[in-house]
Amino acid sequence: MFSLLGGWIADRLIGGPRAVIAGGGFIMLGNVMLAFGVTQVFFMGLASIALGVGLLKPNVSALVANLYPEGGSRRDAGFSLFYMGINVGALLGALLVPLCAAHFGWHAGSRCPRRGCWSG
DSSP states (O other): OHHHHHHHHIIIIIOHHHHHHHHHHHHHHHHHHHHTOOHHHHHHHHHHHHHHHHHHHHHHHHHHHHHSOTTOHHHHHHHHHHHHHHHHHHHHHHHHHHHHHHHHOGGGGGSOSSTTSSOO
């Protein structure tokens, strides 16, 4: 449902490139909120990520579509490359996160190396 809202915001208010940047910012902010470990902030982080994905996903696909003329083989190749990049990133994330967690521990991503930074 947020994709509909994100597409409307991009079409009527801020444009596609700005919506992609704003969506990425909301996703980043949401992941920072998730790292705090406080229940209320956690749910605000989830909402921020949902809004960010709603802004990012439909608009980045529209930007890829605008790169190439309609109906050409270059457009198909552009979408293939775009989705291949997404799938390779998902595969690498699924493989590397457990390896890093086994080596550094699950809390390594949410703790500062110095004591007393932000999550104790």
